[in-house]
Amino acid sequence: MSVFRILLVPIVVWLILADGDAAHYWAAGLFVIAASTDALDGYLARRHAMTTRTGAWLDPLSDKLLVGAPIVVLAAQGDFPWWAAVIIVGREIAVSLLRVYLGSRRASMPASVTGKVKAVLQMTAITLYLLPGVPEGVRLTVLVIAVVFTVWSGVEYFMKAGALARAER
Numbered sequence: 001m002s003v004f005r006i007l008l009v010p011i012v013v014w015l016i017l018a019d020g021d022a023a024h025y026w027a028a029g030l031f032v033i034a035a036s037t038d039a040l041d042g043y044l045a046r047r048h049a050m051t052t053r054t055g056a057w058l059d060p061l062s063d064k065l066l067v068g069a070p071i072v073v074l075a076a077q078g079d080f081p082w083w084a085a086v087i088i089v090g091r092e093i094a095v096s097l098l099r100v101y102l103g104s105r106r107a108s109m110p111a112s113v114t115g116k117v118k119a120v121l122q123m124t125a126i127t128l129y130l131l132p133g134v135p136e137g138v139r140l141t142v143l144v145i146a147v148v149f150t151v152w153s154g155v156e157y158f159m160k161a162g163a164l165a166r167a168e169r
Helices: 001-018 021-047 052-075 083-104 114-132 136-168
Strands: none
Touching: 001 021, 001 052, 021 114, 021 136, 052 083, 052 114, 083 136, 114 136
């Protein structure tokens, strides 16, 4: 399902760039479908013990693309706050680089509960920014909460990585 999410990203971006409310409703709908497959994918992989190295690498990549691409496009259009885009995309890049580093040391850290809550909040915020007519106060409130969890989960991830490094010594 990770490949499916990756394939939906350019379609969602194209719909964001298209003019009109209908295109934005379609973008939001496809985004929600793609986001929903992330949870289903993880559940099925754990339930049926079908985890693979490729899946472990592809799943986070598809999540980063699914979250990052709409944020960057919406921010470029002036429809998403730049400060939030920088924090969210910056955190995702930093954690991805940390995961690569940990992988090179044959270490890994599964997603935390905070990270999972962060993902749901980010996807909810993006959906609200994709949907026409959502009051700005509602969008911004959810986005601020998502950004708090984004920073919190990023700090948590780096703290755990530091603890792992200290334990190796």
